[in-house]
Every structure is written in structure tokens, then in C-alpha cells.
Amino acid sequence: MSAIQTHYRNCNICEAMCGLEIQYQDKEIISIKGDQKDPFSKGHICPKAIALQDFYHDPDRLKKPVKKTADGWVEISWEEAFDEVTTRIKAIQEKYGKNAVGTYLGNPNVHKAGNSLMLPNFIRALKSRNRYSASSIDQLPHHFVSHYMLGHGSLLPVPDIDHTEFLLIIGGNPMVSNGSMMTCPDFAHRMKSIKERGGQVVVIDPRRTETAKKATKHHFIKPERDALLLLAMIHVIFKENLDNLQHLEDHVNGLDEVKSIAQAYSPEVVAPSAGIAAEDIRQLALDFAKAEKACCYSRMGACTQSFGGLNLWLTYVLNIISGNFDQEGGYMFTQPAFDIVKLNSRKNRPDSYKKYASRVWEFPYYNGEFPVATLADEILTSGEGQIKAMVSVAGNPVVTTPNADQLDKAFESLEFYVAVDIYINATTRHADIILPGCTALEIAQYDVSFHNLAVRNTVKYSPPLFEKEDYQKDDWEILQELTARLSDKPIQRMTPEMMLEYGFMSGPHKDKGINLQKLLENPHGIDLGPLQTCLLDRIETSDEKISLAPEAMLEDLPRLKKAMQEDQQTSFSHRLIGRRLLRSHNSWTQNSYRLVKGRNECTLLLHPEDAQAKGIENGDRVEVISAVGKVQIEVEVSDEIMPGVVSIPQGWGQAGKGIRLSVAEGKSGVNMNKLTDHKRIDQLTGNAAVNGVPVNILVTE
Numbered sequence: 001m002s003a004i005q006t007h008y009r010n011c012n013i014c015e016a017m018c019g020l021e022i023q024y025q026d027k028e029i030i031s032i033k034g035d036q037k038d039p040f041s042k043g044h045i046c047p048k049a050i051a052l053q054d055f056y057h058d059p060d061r062l063k064k065p066v067k068k069t070a071d072g073w074v075e076i077s078w079e080e081a082f083d084e085v086t087t088r089i090k091a092i093q094e095k096y097g098k099n100a101v102g103t104y105l106g107n108p109n110v111h112k113a114g115n116s117l118m119l120p121n122f123i124r125a126l127k128s129r130n131r132y133s134a135s136s137i138d139q140l141p142h143h144f145v146s147h148y149m150l151g152h153g154s155l156l157p158v159p160d161i162d163h164t165e166f167l168l169i170i171g172g173n174p175m176v177s178n179g180s181m182m183t184c185p186d187f188a189h190r191m192k193s194i195k196e197r198g199g200q201v202v203v204i205d206p207r208r209t210e211t212a213k214k215a216t217k218h219h220f221i222k223p224e225r226d227a228l229l230l231l232a233m234i235h236v237i238f239k240e241n242l243d244n245l246q247h248l249e250d251h252v253n254g255l256d257e258v259k260s261i262a263q264a265y266s267p268e269v270v271a272p273s274a275g276i277a278a279e280d281i282r283q284l285a286l287d288f289a290k291a292e293k294a295c296c297y298s299r300m301g302a303c304t305q306s307f308g309g310l311n312l313w314l315t316y317v318l319n320i321i322s323g324n325f326d327q328e329g330g331y332m333f334t335q336p337a338f339d340i341v342k343l344n345s346r347k348n349r350p351d352s353y354k355k356y357a358s359r360v361w362e363f364p365y366y367n368g369e370f371p372v373a374t375l376a377d378e379i380l381t382s383g384e385g386q387i388k389a390m391v392s393v394a395g396n397p398v399v400t401t402p403n404a405d406q407l408d409k410a411f412e413s414l415e416f417y418v419a420v421d422i423y424i425n426a427t428t429r430h431a432d433i434i435l436p437g438c439t440a441l442e443i444a445q446y447d448v449s450f451h452n453l454a455v456r457n458t459v460k461y462s463p464p465l466f467e468k469e470d471y472q473k474d475d476w477e478i479l480q481e482l483t484a485r486l487s488d489k490p491i492q493r494m495t496p497e498m499m500l501e502y503g504f505m506s507g508p509h510k511d512k513g514i515n516l517q518k519l520l521e522n523p524h525g526i527d528l529g530p531l532q533t534c535l536l537d538r539i540e541t542s543d544e545k546i547s548l549a550p551e552a553m554l555e556d557l558p559r560l561k562k563a564m565q566e567d568q569q570t571s572f573s574h575r576l577i578g579r580r581l582l583r584s585h586n587s588w589t590q591n592s593y594r595l596v597k598g599r600n601e602c603t604l605l606l607h608p609e610d611a612q613a614k615g616i617e618n619g620d621r622v623e624v625i626s627a628v629g630k631v632q633i634e635v636e637v638s639d640e641i642m643p644g645v646v647s648i649p650q651g652w653g654q655a656g657k658g659i660r661l662s663v664a665e666g667k668s669g670v671n672m673n674k675l676t677d678h679k680r681i682d683q684l685t686g687n688a689a690v691n692g693v694p695v696n697i698l699v700t701e
């Protein structure tokens with residue numbers, strides 16, 4: 001046995017990039033702790049990091065390619081797997097056309113450098129227009145709004161949380177999620193510091209969340225009515241002449257248009273529909289505008305709903321007109337060492353929004369993709385352009401995307417399906433072949449996306465802790481091999497490290513000597529300082545001005561007005577929203593016993609008044625019915641949820657035929673996406689509207 005050794009790396013489960021200190025001996029983990037010397041996370045971790053060892057050792061995890069046969073799954077060689085996958089894909093594309101092969105890319109791809117860097121070439125090699133990803137059930141409105149206002153979908157503002165004096169959080173629960181589109185290790189401590197320096201944190205959410213409980217103030221809001229609140233705040237700021245764009249004064253277009261639109265949305269007009277009292281809205285707007293440094297940050301609950309695009313647009317507008325955009329303590333921009341904006345500049349590139357419409361429902365095309373909400377219909381509806389085969393890479397859409405049962409049937413109906421995945425779960429059980437990559441402890445990691453979204457400029461690279469076995473391949477190697485075999489021309493085989501080095505050499509910190517060698521010499525990471533005012537150097541619009549009133553947003557406003565008028569016309573008693581649990585990450589971490597043990601947290605939250613009206617008691621089982629499905633679930637009566645709203649955690653409900661997740665199956669819970677309607681999307685961006693879903697609740701015997 002060799003001596004105990006220590007390894008430092010970033011946890012790559014969620015977006016927070018916590019530094020880990022891992023003690024190990026041979027292939028056994030002795031301890032996983034927070035790395036006190038990481039200049040960014042300073043020792044913080046959450047319970048999920050400890051489970052990295054469970055995924056590494058998990059006997060259910062695949063390490064070799066498997067093929068489905070009449071006798072079940074059998075292991076096959078990589079050569080055989082690559083041959084069969086490429087032969088089948090080529091045959092289907094020859095027979096039905098290139099678009100007959102669809103792709104779905106899931107969330108872990110952005111948490112692995114190799115995947116992020118190799119996927120664009122793989123997707124290009126397939127030459128199919130039928131591209132889908134978890135982005136359209138997550139953060140698409142952020143990209144859309146940055147694209148139209150700032151000229152680039154990846155030029156994304158981040159709350160300068162460490163300097164702000166007023167943080168307004170709309171539809172985010174960072175106390176549990178650890179922050180999203182805001183890489184922010186130890187949110188709890190950073191939020192406490194705001195309060196300690198006399199600042200405020202205000203949360204807008206239909207649930208009094210873990211974040212709301214620690215905030216200075218929380219307002220309930222009716223689901224999907226945030227755009228109204230934002231419009232009313234903007235209304236008040238203009239009315240009181242509190243608008244002040246600071247250094248951006250001469251760098252915006254469309255200020256008068258925004259001003260004139262907001263005139264119609266006084267706090268009194270929106271209050272009944274939003275469910276927040278007019279005087280509270282007015283006070284919030286005044287407090288926000290008068291704070292020295294303020295930031296309005298909108299996330300999942302504001303994105304994955306019918307007005308995601310408008311919400312994000314108005315969030316940017318609110319920050320801009322109150323002088324809090326690109327200013328210390330406001331909504332700021334990073335200067336990452338590997339600068340994905342500069343490396344992929346959009347200046348002078350044609351706009352592809354709505355270049356195509358999806359075949360069955362004419363949903364909008366954006367950023368090279370169609371909305372994932374329509375994937376099942378594109379597979380199930382016959383005709384020219386129908387999807388006959390799928391490639392999924394690190395995604396589990398049967399659990400994570402709308403109308404799960406329909407998508408389950410769709411995957412079952414495919415002529416061919418290959419999954420690049422490490423588990424046989426609700427989605428990949430339908431695969432013909434599964435190609436498994438490696439897990440966190442076996443890979444080198446650089447957070448290509450999350451350094452771009454961090455609340456400080458930092459940089460860190462981690463080599464693998466354990467060498468993979470000879471018979472294993474990592475995702476990037478799988479993707480590169482498939483790319484080579486599917487391409488018409490020979491490809492250049494660059495490693496992720498070669499690509500990173502290229503990026504660092506042209507990045508904003510090249511003068512500080514940031515390169516791979518330097519990063520290897522600094523295993524705790526390097527701090528590059530607080531966020532700086534830099535937007536005017538980074539903006540990508542052709543006239544270098546911020547577009548405050550893009551056409552697309554203005555055209556979407558009548559839809560909001562209509563929804564406001566239709567508020568009372570529904571035959572459903574409740575609106576369903578999701579929630580995240582501290583010890584699970586989306587749908588894939590539930591096979592770690594240490595993360596799922598304990599009481600059942602996959603419950604329906606129901607307000608006491610609603611429970612009483614229906615004669616429901618805590619612990620009762622009820623049936624929840626939506627336009628597309630139903631589930632049976634245990635009720636947790638709680639006044640932390642707003643009357644008229646119910647909540648079920650996302651990412652659960654994996655049990656049944658063919659699934660090989662022995663721990664998760666025993667703790668399976670309910671899949672809330674059996675209830676989410678695939679036709680409910682934000683019609684502006686195409687993002688799925690999984691929050692605010694109309695449901696009825698039936699008491700079962």
C-alpha cells in the first residue's frame with residue numbers, strides 16, 4: 001500500500017466551483033474536504049462533493065461500452081461500438097436525410113471541459129438541424145437577452161455579490177442551488193456579509209425558500225407574473241426621475257421606448273395580477289433605485305416559465321436604468337482567462353433566430369437549437385424531417401423535460417439510439433448502445449463556462465486524481481472518435497489541453513503568464529481580482545451600444561398583457577412549481593446512498609388553507625392532475641408555499657423496467673415532468689415553461 005496522498009481539484013457537480021482537498025490511498029478515498037487554500041471558495045463545500053467517491057466506486061456505473069441484445073445488455077469493445085454507431089447513423093441519414101438524427105445534450109456537458117470543447121465539432125459533423133439541449137429547459141432566456149441587448153449570447157452579467165448593498169433575487173434559491181448563472185461558492189456567507197454591511201437581500205418567490213428565510217425581506221408572487229413586477233419597478237423609477245445610467249448614458253439605444261412602455265404598468269395596475277401589494281412594489285422600486293449599489297438577479301423561476309425572455313430583458317433594463325449595470329456592486333461582467341466570448345465573437349455574424357421553425361409546432365429556433373419541449377413530437381410525428389435516431393450526451397430528458405411519459409414513448413419508438421452516458425436510467429434504458437465516459441475524479445477539469453459566470457475573476461485547472469483504466473475512455477475521446485468517423489474530411493485531433501492553452505494565449509490575462517504550466521503549479525487556483533467595469537470593451541453589438549428595446553421583446557409584450565387579462569379564466573385550482581433539494585443534483589446523483597438516505601423529501605407542498613379547503617392532512621396521498629398527466633404523491637402541508645400554488649421537487653422518479661440504478665430506484669419519488677405540458681413554452685425564446693403549470697388536486701382513498 002502506498003502512502004496517503006492529497007489532491008486538489010474543483011468539484012464539478014454544480015456551478016459553484018468549490019475547491020476540494022481529497023486525501024486518498026491507492027484507489028481509495030480517505031476524505032473529501034473543502035480546500036481552505038482555494039482563494040475563491042475558501043474551504044466551502046456542500047454534502048454533494050463527498051458523494052464524488054460514490055459515483056467513482058458505483059457498481060452500477062458503466063465503464064465499457066454496452067449493447068442491448070435479446071439477452072440483455074452485453075459489453076462490447078470500443079472498436080465494435082464505434083463501428084456500429086457510425087454505421088447505423090450513416091445508414092439512417094442516407095435513408096431519411098441528415099435531419100433524421102437528433103441530438104440532446106444534457107447539463108453535465110457544461111461541467112466537463114472536454115465535453116464543452118469537443119461537442120461543437122461533433123454536432124457539426126452530424127450535419128443535422130435537429131439539435132436539442134437542457135439549455136431550453138434552463139437558462140436560454142439569459143443567452144437570448146444578452147444576444148439581443150449586448151450582441152453575444154455568452155456575454156452574461158453576474159451579480160457583484162461581494163460589493164452590492166441591495167440584492168434582489170427573482171426566482172432563484174441559491175441557499176440550496178449554490179447559485180446559477182452566478183458562480184458563487186458559499187452563497188450563505190456572501191449573503192450574510194451583505195446584511196452585515198447594512199445591505200438588503202430581497203427575494204421574490206411563490207415559496208418562502210431557504211434563501212427567503214435568511215433574506216431581509218421576501219414577497220410571494222403569483223407564478224409567471226414577474227415581468228409585471230419588473231415593469232412596475234421600472235415605471236416607478238422613471239416616474240420619480242430616479243433613472244441614471246451612469247457611464248452607459250451615451251451607450252444605449254431605445255431608452256425612450258422603454259420609458260413609454262413602462263408608463264402603462266403602474267404598481268396599482270399590476271398588483272392584482274402579480275399578487276404583491278402596490279405599496280410594496282413602489283417601496284421595493286424606491287429602495288432598489290436609492291441603494292448605492294444594487295443588483296437585480298433573476299434565475300430559474302424567472303426563466304423556465306411562459307415569460308422567461310421578457311423577465312430577463314426587464315431584469316437587464318432595471319439594472320441599466322438604475323445605474324447598476326457594469327458598475328461595482330451591480331450586474332457586472334467577468335474577464336475570464338479562457339474568454340469564450342472573444343474566442344467565438346459574434347460580431348458581423350448573421351442572426352439565426354427563427355431561421356427555422358420546428359416541424360410540428362413551429363417553435364422558434366435559436367442558437368442552433370430547437371426547444372427541447374418539442375422533441376417528443378418531432379420523434380413521434382411521421383413525415384418529412386421526422387427524427388428516427390437520437391444521440392444523447394450526458395442527458396436524461398425522460399426525467400428532466402416536459403411531458404415525460406410522451407418522451408419515454410418517443411425514445412422507445414426510435415430506430416436507433418446511442419447514449420454517451422455513465423448510467424442505465426429512465427432515458428438511456430432505451431438506447432441500443434451506451435458509450436460511457438469517466439467521472440469527476442478520473443478527468444482533468446477546467447471550468448470553461450463557470451469562470452465566465454463567476455462573481456470574481458479566478459482561474460483553476462485540475463489534472464485527474466485517478467488515471468482511468470486502459471479499457472476506459474473519457475467523453476471527449478468518445479466524441480472526438482465519433483466526429484472523426486462521421487466527418488467528410490480528416491479532423492485535427494487536438495486535446496482539451498491544447499485547446500485551453502490556445503485560449504489562454506489569446507485571453508485577457510496572458511500578460512500575467514496564465515498558461516497550463518502556471519495553473520499546474522497553482523493547484524488551489526489563482527485569484528485574478530474582483531469584477532471590473534469592462535462592458536464597453538466587451539460589448540459585441542455592431543454599433544457597440546446596448547439595445548434597450550429590441551424588436552423581439554417589444555413584439556412579445558401583448559402576450560403578457562393578454563395573460564394578465566386571462567388570469568381568472570382557468571378550470572385548474574393550483575399552479576405547480578418545482579424545487580431543488582440540497583442533497584441531489586438534477587436527476588443523476590440519486591444513486592449515492594449517502595445523498596438519498598433519510599426522510600422522503602419528494603413531497604407536494606400545499607398551503608394549510610388549501611389543505612383545509614380540500615380536507616387534506618399532512619402525509620395524505622393525493623393525485624395531482626395536469627393537462628398531460630397525473631402522479632400520486634404525499635402531501636406536506638406548509639405555509640412556506642403561497643396559497644393557490646403547489647411544489648414538487650425536480651429530477652426524481654426513476655424506477656421501472658430496465659433501469660439500473662439500484663439505490664435511486666428504492667428512493668425514486670415522483671417525476672414532476674409527467675405533469676409539465678410540452679406545449680407550454682415561452683413563445684419568445686422557446687424555453688420550456690415548467691413553472692406555473694395548471695393542476696388539480698384529487699384526494700385519493
Ligand SMILES: Nc1nc2c(c(=O)[nH]1)N[C@H]1C(S)=C(S)[C@@H](COP(=O)(O)OP(=O)(O)OC[C@H]3O[C@@H](n4cnc5c(=O)[nH]c(N)nc54)[C@H](O)[C@@H]3O)O[C@H]1N2
Nearest residue numbers: 106107138394395396400420421423578586587588650690
Ligand atoms: N420540472 C423541471 N424540470 C427541470 C428543471 C426544473 O427546475 N423543473 N430543471 C432543469 C434544469 S435547470 C436542467 S440543467 C435539466 C437537467 O437535465 P439533464 O441534463 O437532461 O439531466 P441530468 O439529471 O443533469 O442528467 C445528466 C445525465 O448525464 C449522465 N452523466 C452524469 N455524469 C456524466 C458524465 O460525466 N458523462 C456522461 N457522459 N454522462 C454523465 C447521467 O447519468 C444522466 O443521464 O433539468 C431541467 N428540468
Ligand SMILES: Nc1nc2c(c(=O)[nH]1)N[C@H]1C(S)=C(S)[C@@H](COP(=O)(O)OP(=O)(O)OC[C@H]3O[C@@H](n4cnc5c(=O)[nH]c(N)nc54)[C@H](O)[C@@H]3O)O[C@H]1N2
Nearest residue numbers: 171172173177180223224299300301580581584585586691
Ligand atoms: N442542490 C442542488 N443544487 C443545484 C441543482 C440541483 O438539482 N440541486 N441544480 C443546478 C442547476 S442545473 C441549476 S439550473 C440551478 C438552479 O438554481 P436556482 O435558480 O437558484 O434554483 P431553483 O431552486 O430552481 O430556484 C428557482 C426558484 O424559483 C421559484 N419559482 C418558481 N416559479 C416562479 C415564478 O413564476 N416566479 C418567481 N419569482 N419564482 C418562481 C421556485 O420556488 C424556486 O425557489 O441549480 C443548480 N444547483
Ligand code: SF4
Nearest residue numbers: 011013014018046049
Ligand atoms: S456547492 Fe456545488 S461545487 Fe460546491 S461542493 Fe456542492 S456540488 Fe460541489
Ligand SMILES: [Mo]
Nearest residue numbers: 107134138139
Ligand atoms: Mo440547470
